[in-house]
Amino acid sequence: MFAEYTASELTSIFAMQGFAGLILFSVFVLMALGLAIIFGQMGVINMAHGEFMILGAYVTYLVSHLFADYMPESLYNSYFLIAMVLAFFVAGALGAFVEWAMIRHLYKRPLDTLLATWGLSLIMQQTYRTVFGAREVGVVLPDWLMGSVQLTDMIEIPINGIFVMILTVVITIGVAIMMQRSRLGKQTRAVVQNRPMAAAVGINTEKVDRLTFALGCGIAGIAGSAFTMIGSTGPTSGQLYIVDTFLVVVFGGAASLLGTVASAFTISQAQSTMEFFLSGSMAKVLTLLTVVGILMLRPEGLFTLKIRR
Amino acid sequence: MLQISDYSVAYGQSTIIGDMNLTLNPNEIIAVLGRNGMGKTTLMKSLIGMIPSQGGSVTLKNKELTPLKSFERVAAGVGFVPQGRMIFSTMTVKENIETGLTSTGKKVIPSDLYELFPVLDEMKDRRGGNLSGGQQQQLAIARALASEPSVLLLDEPTEGIQPSIIKEMARTLKKIRDKRGLSIMVSEQVLSFALDVADRILVIEKGKIVLDVPVAEADQETISKYLSV
Numbered sequence: 001m002f003a004e005y006t007a008s009e010l011t012s013i014f015a016m017q018g019f020a021g022l023i024l025f026s027v028f029v030l031m032a033l034g035l036a037i038i039f040g041q042m043g044v045i046n047m048a049h050g051e052f053m054i055l056g057a058y059v060t061y062l063v064s065h066l067f068a069d070y071m072p073e074s075l076y077n078s079y080f081l082i083a084m085v086l087a088f089f090v091a092g093a094l095g096a097f098v099e100w101a102m103i104r105h106l107y108k109r110p111l112d113t114l115l116a117t118w119g120l121s122l123i124m125q126q127t128y129r130t131v132f133g134a135r136e137v138g139v140v141l142p143d144w145l146m147g148s149v150q151l152t153d154m155i156e157i158p159i160n161g162i163f164v165m166i167l168t169v170v171i172t173i174g175v176a177i178m179m180q181r182s183r184l185g186k187q188t189r190a191v192v193q194n195r196p197m198a199a200a201v202g203i204n205t206e207k208v209d210r211l212t213f214a215l216g217c218g219i220a221g222i223a224g225s226a227f228t229m230i231g232s233t234g235p236t237s238g239q240l241y242i243v244d245t246f247l248v249v250v251f252g253g254a255a256s257l258l259g260t261v262a263s264a265f266t267i268s269q270a271q272s273t274m275e276f277f278l279s280g281s282m283a284k285v286l287t288l289l290t291v292v293g294i295l296m297l298r299p300e301g302l303f304t305l306k307i308r309r
Numbered sequence: 310m311l312q313i314s315d316y317s318v319a320y321g322q323s324t325i326i327g328d329m330n331l332t333l334n335p336n337e338i339i340a341v342l343g344r345n346g347m348g349k350t351t352l353m354k355s356l357i358g359m360i361p362s363q364g365g366s367v368t369l370k371n372k373e374l375t376p377l378k379s380f381e382r383v384a385a386g387v388g389f390v391p392q393g394r395m396i397f398s399t400m401t402v403k404e405n406i407e408t409g410l411t412s413t414g415k416k417v418i419p420s421d422l423y424e425l426f427p428v429l430d431e432m433k434d435r436r437g438g439n440l441s442g443g444q445q446q447q448l449a450i451a452r453a454l455a456s457e458p459s460v461l462l463l464d465e466p467t468e469g470i471q472p473s474i475i476k477e478m479a480r481t482l483k484k485i486r487d488k489r490g491l492s493i494m495v496s497e498q499v500l501s502f503a504l505d506v507a508d509r510i511l512v513i514e515k516g517k518i519v520l521d522v523p524v525a526e527a528d529q530e531t532i533s534k535y536l537s538v
Contacts, residue, residue: 183407183416190397190408197395200357202383202412202456 012154013276021272023161023230026168028264030223031245032252033175036260038216039249041192042209043110044103047117049245050238051124052095052217056087056224057233058132064139064228077142080225087221095217099210107209121239128235136234145229160229167226175219176257188212244271251291253301263302267291310335310492311460316365318348318355318516325351326516328365333460338486338493340503343513344536349496350392352513353464357389358382369460384412388458388491392465394449398438402429405437405448409455422451425485443474447481454485461485463495467502475499479506500532512536 005013031053038046046052063083067076098120106113141160148158179185190198191208199205224233231237244267252263267287274283295301311333318326325348333339343349354360356367358379367374374382383389397405406418406429423430426447432440437448446466453461463482467475479502486493497503503510510527512520512535520535522528 183411186400186404186407187411189400189404193397193399194395196359196379197391197397198408199379200359200383200389200391201409201452202380203408204380204411 008154012152014273015151015155016157017273017276018269019157019161021269022165024272025265025268026164027223027227027230027241028245028248028268029168029172029261030226031220031241032248032260032264033172033257034216034219034223035245036249036252036257037175037179037188037219038213039246040256041188041212042107044107044213045110045114045117045246046216047114047242048098048121048124049117049217049220050240050242051121051128052091052220052238053224053227053241054128054233054235054238055091055094055124056221057228057237058128058137058224059083059087059090059221060225060228061132061137061139061233068140077144080142080145084222084225087225088218089221091221091224092214092218096210096214098217099213103213104206104209125235125239132235134235136232136237138232139228141229164226164229167222171219171222172257172261179257184208184211184215247288247291251295251301253303256301256303259301259303310337310370311494312366312368313356314366316367317363318351318360319363320360324363324516326355329516329518331511331518333492333494335492336486336490337509338482338495338507339509339511340507341494341496341511341513342498342500342503342532342536343496344498347513348516349513350464351516353389353391353462353494353496356382356462357387380412383456383458386457386459388453388456388461390446390449390453390461390463390466392468394442394445396437396440396445396448396452399436401434401436402440402448403433406451406455409452412456418455421488422454425454425481425488426451442469443471443478446470446474446478450481450485454489459491461491461493463493465496465498467497467499475502476505478502482506498536500529500536504529 031049034052035046035049038044038049060080060083063086064079067079102116102120103113106116145160145163148156149162150156179188187198187203187208190201190203191205195205227233227237248264248267249260251267252259252261270287270290271283274286313329313331316326316329317324329352341349341352351360355362358377362375369386372385374385374387377385397408403418406422410416410418428444429448429451432444437445440448450463466478470478482493482495483506485491495503495506504524504527507524509521509523510532511518512532514535520532
């Protein structure tokens with residue numbers, strides 16, 4: 001399959017597909033971070049995670065329109081930062097509400113949470129369809145995110161992709177520091193390990209659960225914000241990513257953020273490079289087979305902590 | 310200090326602890342002895358709020374504990390060291406102790422904790438799961454002390470720990486009592502440890518206190534009879 005290309009063509013194909021893979025990687029990481037926090041830390045499989053992401057995307061879309069309509073044009077360039085913060089808080093607030101109204105009653109029933117959050121995802125999708133219409137919407141990128149960087153004659157890299165990647169790196173590092181250093185992070189990890197014991201050392205576990213769930217959903221909101229730069233937003237856009245994201249979380253080892261990043265990288269690169277040479281579904285089949293194979297050898301995922309349990 | 314009156318705990322229809330009355334005086338160490346299945350752990354777990362109680366009252370410094378959740382009881386002054394230690398094994402020693410600080414609002418571990426358990430200072434950055442049993446026990450006690458309790462509950466602290474360290478632990482518990490002026494309640498199966506550490510010995514059988522004597526008057530043989538299977 002490589003025979004019909006020259007060596008230099010192959011290099012640029014790999015470089016550009018590699019870069020496309022990196023953008024996919026960014027979305028995966030941002031989605032998977034929130035999911036890993038919720039699934040890895042709380043054991044809740046949140047099927048509506050994709051819809052939380054799309055909520056962030058719609059918030060970004062609304063903010064961009066508000067800026068275009070009511071703000072002076074010079075400010076339009078900075079709409080994205082405000083949209084991102086707003087997306088985080090809107091998705092986080094909805095997450096906290098969902099945890100309070102639904103999830104907390106289902107903590108000991110994993111299959112029921114699966115079903116309940118799936119139902120929630122349908123409700124959210126229909127709400128988007130009713131409010132924003134079935135047609136996909138997009139945002140107009142500010143000038144500084146338009147265009148691309150010409151590296152060689154054949155390789156060019158879009159600026160919005162670079163921006164999304166930098167954003168991903170910053171948020172990942174931020175989340176990692178938060179889970180390791182902050183008080184909420186430590187309390188979350190204690191609750192994850194042993195809920196009744198965490199309560200018996202003085203941690204308010206219900207509050208920690210709510211904040212953790214809200215945080216996971218908030219990060220999904222940011223992911224949605226970033227998503228508007230590389231794709232258009234529709235009611236069902238989030239669904240396309242949810243299965244892949246679960247794959248990333250399970251493959252990476254649910255307890256390890258580093259594992260999440262590594263597995264997102266592997267899966268997105270494999271996907272994106274193979275998609276060019278094979279068909280999309282063949283690429284998916286090969287990725288899935290590899291992941292299944294590796295999980296049979298390492299059932300706890302790529303990265304696990306070595307300790308006595 | 311801690312006043313337990315007409316207290317009962319049940320799993321569904323089967324009553325484990327029925328109409329128990331028990332007083333823990335300030336600055337006192339009591340040991341609750343009893344065979345397996347007599348309700349020691351159930352009593353401890355219900356006092357910290359892991360198991361709901363059925364009736365009666367528990368007051369600490371005249372504050373009623375029974376309607377409170379676990380974390381509120383900790384804030385009210387109950388410290389708990391569970392059976393099997395239950396430290397957070399993937400977290401470092403330092404982080405483990407820090408979880409105990411939650412109810413106090415402090416951020417830095419008070420240095421006198423490390424003075425009590427110098428080994429924990431040496432192992433600060435190790436993961437809790439990689440400590441030995443004795444070290445984990447010290448960690449569990451330090452974690453409970455971090456919340457500055459006025460009553461410390463220890464459930465079978467000697468379980469799975471080698472004899473030389475058990476002696477050491479009795480000394481440490483007394484030191485903690487003298488230094489911090491708190492009251493301690495241990496549940497035990499090991500009589501020698503109980504005689505070593507406690508001011509008062511209680512024997513629990515089928516959820517009732519059947520013997521309550523100061524340690525000076527405790528007759529080893531009578532108590533052994535209660536403990537033998």
